[in-house]
Amino acid sequence: MSVEEKFEKLSIDHHVKDDTANNKLLDKYAHKIKNDQFSFSKVKKTTKDKANRATVENVLDPRTMRFLQALMNRGIISDFNGCLSTGKEANVYHAFAGDGVSRASGTLPDEESLLARLTQEERAVQASVGGKKEYAIKIFKTSILVFKDRERYVDGEFRFRNSRSQHNPRKMIKIWAEKEFRNLKRIYQSGAVPVPKPVEVKNNVLVMEFLNRGDGFASPRLRDYPYKDTDSIRQYYCTLVAYMRLMYQVCGLVHADLSEYNVLVHNDRLYIIDVSQSVQPEHPMSLDFLRMDIKNVNLYFGKMGIDIFPERIIFQFVISESLDKFEGDYKSSKDLTEYVESNLPVKKTEQDEMEDEVFRSLYLVRNLEGLEERDFDRFTEGKFDLLKSLLAHDMEKNFTAAEQQFEFDDENDSSSGSQDDDGEDEDEEESDGEDEEDVYYTTDDEDKVLKGKKYEDKDAKKLRKQEAKDAKREKRKTKVKKHIKKKLVNKTKSKK
Ligand SMILES: Nc1ncnc2c1ncn2[C@@H]1O[C@H](COP(=O)(O)OP(=O)(O)OP(=O)(O)O)[C@@H](O)[C@H]1O
Ligand SMILES: [Mg+2]
Known part of the structure; x- marks a missing residue:
């Protein structure tokens, strides 16, 4: 056979x-x-x-x-x-x-x-x-x-x-x-x-x-988990909200496919799985992915019949840098729940829902540096929402979508010298036939990264170099050309 x-x-x-x-x-x-x-x-x-x-x-x-x-x-x-x-x-x-x-x-x-x-x-x-x-x-x-x-x-x-x-x-x-x-x-x-x-x-x-339930089966997904009571649903909800913030702030990642299907309950704790699509906050779409994650999590827990937090407030909670850091025990869902509950108000009013709807329809960019040329028209027509206020300010300012204003961050303007416009590009250093290489990455207890065959250190070095190079290239890609930025600023000034 x-x-x-x-x-x-x-x-x-x-x-x-x-x-x-x-x-x-x-x-x-x-x-x-x-x-x-x-x-x-x-x-x-x-x-x-x-x-x-x-x-x-x-x-x-x-x-x-x-x-x-x-x-x-x-x-x-x-x-x-x-x-x-x-x-x-x-x-x-x-x-x-x-x-x-x-x-x-x-x-x-x-x-x-x-x-x-x-x-x-x-x-x-x-x-x-x-x-x-x-x-x-x-x-x-x-x-x-x-x-x-x-x-x-x-x-x-x-x-x-x-x-x-x-x-x-x-x-x-x-x-x-x-x-x-x-x-x-x-x-x-x-x-x-x-x-x-x-x-x-x-x-x-x-x-x-392998996350084992103990009887040969895999630990259940959150979706299939038989909750004991409403309290435990609420605790898992808060823990997951806290994990979104910790993933963003501590690990520098947005899951980008977070839902009740990609969370397992193992030994009474939530385990995040399926992180192949997770991106760093610098990714041009990271905020869109984060918003989507929050929506999925809220949708699921809302259906489970508990009070949820407004999506835009969770969003702000996740990305806020000025918020007090979590100082409890990472392993304690009680500490995590307290951290979340003390920082987030429950969603109650219709106004809250309206605000969330506006929030879902916003066009998210990280700041003016992330504004692409093709968006210029949308921006000037007033359809473009720059979430600078949301990104830059902290919880005290309790973000409301309707109050949003355009704000400009011109502080880096001087750094965007004339080289921005010449579109210079570095050589692409890519090797073909890479997939034929026998390269292994392993994690052992000392966090040693082993690589197969003779390429041991060369590969790591190459990857690091490539990362730095790509980071630079990426930054250039999303940088607004100086003359466009000037136009944009002038136009808004004249509107005021
Ligand atoms: N480490 C693990 N321990 C136990 N079970 C696991 C583990 N990783 C994955 N699984 C099981 O396999 C399923 C699929 O895993 P994963 O979500 O990573 O793959 P996927 O291809 O994205 O699946 P899908 O497309 O259905 O989301 C999980 O829902 C879970 O039941
Ligand atoms: Mg999956």
Whole structure:
């Protein structure tokens, strides 16, 4: 029996509906996907049979299988078990940790054990009796439909920006998995917000700690969590609001897909998952993503029948730099709840709802530096809302959307010298065929980042350099040209 056949035999625990919907969507638009160029270049480059790249469940193509086998060979994982979830962008599998001992090179992995599937009960027994560490393995799909949607998160994210890679699904997926790994690591190391511990990433395969409910099942999503009472709903709500602020202020990230589906309740604490799309506050759309996160969280908890806080006030709470820092215990949901409750008023009146509606329709920019040329007309027509007041001032000024005024930050004007206008650009230093490199990132206890083969320090250095370069380039991209800024300021002055 072929590997693919064996894999098809594995049953899928849940999300089956999602998968059917996904397939329907894929069928409907399959003819519109232009993948001829992609397969053509691949065929040209290699003499391998196209079947080598065929995927099982859109995920486990032979190459991915080889990575999994390599993980087993290196003793990172032992048994690779069943599928925990089949989602839009990735499948998540269960595996037991290996003994950490590399098999002699050339040892062929045992295909049987790679595809062996344990029942939940067997997993629970092995974990409790054998004391085995469990991992969740997230394998990103290389489907082009899904991949297309990712660009807006990676565009403008200078840590991962690599324009050429963005047109190559394989490279893109690698960036995506790496992005999730690095975001997880950043949050995990902060200690402020619970996330599964990241273990390793290689191409489209991410290994992390498995959050176990204790009986072989994964810990439940917030969406499926059986709350004890209203108090516990309220406490989880406040904790999640606090986590948004801590993620922003301490970890420097906006989740960008936060909802009851991407939060697990593990050992009575909320764990944030699915951070591949999370962006830094510098990302041009970070505030839009944050607003969306807040809306999702409020929508869910509002439906759960508790009092919620106004969206714009949560927004301000998350980004305010002048607000007192949280000084309680990160692990205490009581402390987190108190912190949130003492800073945020409950949403009560119709006026509050109206204000939130206006807030949802606002066009968010970070400041005048983030104003793009194409927005100039909208701005001058008065349709453009600059949230400078919201960004710059603190809670005392209790932001009301209706009171907003345009404000200009011209303090950096002198720094935008004439070089702004010459559009000079640095050379792009991008290497092709990157996806062929055997690069691993791992997190061990000393936070040592290991990289595969001979590229050990070179890669880290390259990445750091690229980040700095991209940051500069990104800044230039969104900088308003000096003459436009002048026009803009003059125009507003004359309006006053
Ligand atoms: N570390 C983990 N421990 C336990 N279960 C996990 C872990 N990571 C993910 N899961 C399970 O897998 C599901 C999907 O994970 P995730 O949200 O990261 O992937 P996804 O592809 O974005 O899924 P979707 O498209 O459905 O949002 C989660 O809802 C959760 O049930
Ligand atoms: Mg998810």
